[in-house]
Amino acid sequence: MKKTKTAFMKYKNYMYYSLIVLLLFSTITYATISHEQAATFNFNEKVEASSLKLAGGGSDPSDTEPDQTIKSDTDEIDSSKSQEPTNTDKPKEEPEEKPQDNQNIQPEPQNQPLDKPGTTNAPDNTPKTNTNDKSQTPAGSNNKPLPEKTKPNTNPEIEIVDVADRQNRYFTTNIKNNETVTDPQYVVTVNHLNDSLIPQEMNVKLNGKQLNDFTGGITLIEGMNDIQFQVTYKQSDKKVLRVSQSYRVMLNSDDIIITTDLKDQTVIEEILTFNATAAQGEKDVKLKVFSNDQELKPLAGNAYSATLAEGKNTLKLTAQLYGKKAEQIYTVIYEKEKITILLKTDLKDQQANSAEFSFYAKATASKVDVPLKITVNDQLAKSLDGTNYSVQLINGTNTIKVVGQYEDEQLERQYTITYKDPNVNEKPQVDPDAPKLVTDLKSGSTVKGDIKTINVWPVTASGERIRGKNVQVQVNGENIPFTWDDSSKTSYKLTLQTGQNNVTIKVWDDEGRTVTETFTVTSVAPAEDGVIGQVTISLEASVLGIPYLIKPTKMDIHQGERGSYILDQLLRNNGYEYGKTGNLDSSFYLRDVSKPGMLNGLHIPDDLWEVVEQVSTTSNRDIYSPDSLSEFDFANGSGWMYSVNGDYPNYGFSDAYFLDGDVVRVRYTLHYGKDIGGHDSSGDSEANWNKEW
Secondary structure (H helix, E strand, C coil): CHHHHHHHHHHHHHHHHHHHHHHHHHHHHHHHHHHCCCCCCCCCCCCCHHHCCCCCCCCCCCCCCCCCCCHHHHHCCCCHHCCCCCCCCCCCCCCCCCCCCCCCCCCCCCCCCCCCCCCCCCCCCCCCCCCCCCCCCCCCCCCCCCCCCCCCCCCCCCCEECCCCCCCCEECCCCCCCCEECCCCCCCCEEECCCEEEEEEEEECCEECCCCCCCCEEEEEEEEEEEEEEEEECCCCCCCCEEEEEEEEEECCCEEEEEEEECEEEEECEEEEEEEEEEEEEECCCCEEECCCCCCCEEEECCEEECCCCEEEEEEEEEEECCCCCCCCEEEEEECCCCCCCCEEECCCCCEEEEEEEEEEEECCCCCCCCCCEEEECCCCCCCCCEEEEEECCCEEEEEEEEECCCCEEEEEEEEEECCCCCCCCCCCCCCCCCCCCCCCCCEEEEECCCEEECCCCCCCCCEECEEEHEEEECCCCCCCCCCCCCCCCCEEEECCCEEEEEEEECCCCCCEEEEEEEEEEEEEECCCEEEEEEEEEEEEHHHHHEEEEEEEEEEEEECHHHHHHHHHHHCCCCCEEEEEECCCEEEEEEEEECCCCCCCCCCHHHHHHHHHHCCCCCCCCCCCCCCCCCCCCCCCCEEEEEEECCCCCCCHHHHHHCCCCCEEEEEEEECCCCCCCHHHHHCCCCCCCCCC
């Protein structure tokens, strides 16, 4: 027994140290083979309204993702979450536990800080909830500086994308980088942009600490907060894509913070709308908004509207509470947009091949249609649809003017369209002995209705009258007989077709020398009621000292209506009776008119009566009826005549067809029209007297 005790004492120290070595080896072996499970994360495509959950859950490998992960830069910040295999050769060093100093965090690359500290562009994080729960830095966190570069990706099946400094094409959030908020409760939404990528997992970190139960809400700490989102996607080729993006948000619950989407800018709109709020912590603070020292009232909620003056405008936002004050001033320059009228047209200076010419013209200003006034040779052109036009050109040079106006802007354009009528011989007259043609027909004229009367005064080179037998008038190739022919002129009634008509007049003398001219006349169809215009007509007895028996009166003209019908209506409407020869449709001649007291105030000028007595076979100015006026009253050459636009026709009323705008004067004469300038219509060669009464 004594020996046994002696042996035990001898080997006691060896056994003690062996046990220590065995325990130490067991501890090292356990630390080598152990690992820590990653936390499980909920995943939402849009966090606030979650409908999509992580298929695999947690950090376990999914069925489609290789059991291999490439660590990003941010993974190294929190080594407790690392999924790298433990190095069995060396024991894992535990970092020294230190309280996190939030101001010393080195953030990942961020956007530039705001120009106006304490201000952000209208955040969406409006919910305010009273809470004292501030996120603190956990003990044991690693505050080592961030690596400058992401480690190389050793797994070709996993693609890592860090979009901190470039446009995120994979997902977006409502976080405004570098914004300042007053409420610690910060709500985040996430939207995925690429439908071809299937979201698998989303990790969120706040100030380096992973949020295990993230469902959309983040509790900020006072001061600076760094938020990182990492989303794992499965691509169509089964490869895995990990996208990360970082943000910085400042929480300031002590100062008054003004939040607005206003900025220094230049605008072209007179009305500027914007949003603005003020808060201190979780309390709203009354905000005053001024535009050029005029206070603005909110339209609704946090919306404001300012009417800007041209040039520089100053907008000031102020808020004050418990001795604290915040103020921001913005400069907005209003440059009134110069409105330019844009004209779209195919018009240009050009040569036309046809008298019927079509074009389009439309003007706009600020996307508003501008009405146009278009004239062709000073005649207004009309369009059925407001854009397309069809007009008639005259032989030679045609001028088209386009005029429009929008507010203060004026549009004026002018185009020259040249048209050469193949039926017109524009060669100069080379034969000095050829006849001369004079007519009251004008080429390019427009007639309302289908009838137009014309006069022709053809003479030989020596001035001798050429009568109607040596005149040929054609309308669209058909011969037209003259209505009347005398020693003064030859008259014709033209029957036109709707649209363009070609009128050719040919004159020749007894030696066979000829002259030919072609004219274009456009006929416009009457309205539905048949009215083609109005004529102004009067009944006058100025040679008796009575200017008007019926003052100038406008009368409607109907399609194909003879002048005798219009005269009949005029007299009856004014209470006159009349005598005539012929009838309203043929050989109408006005013989006399009568109405009680119509000649009251009669006084024949003495100088006129002196001439009448000298040239008349019979004359007496004292014998007459005050209630009527007839041919052969006072003298043998007296009677009724009429003029159209100053010219006395050589045919009666039943052969007259008046046009819109014609002026007709029915006048009494004492001697064959010589006293009223109408003697040429009688057909003899004697001239009018040198005075018209």
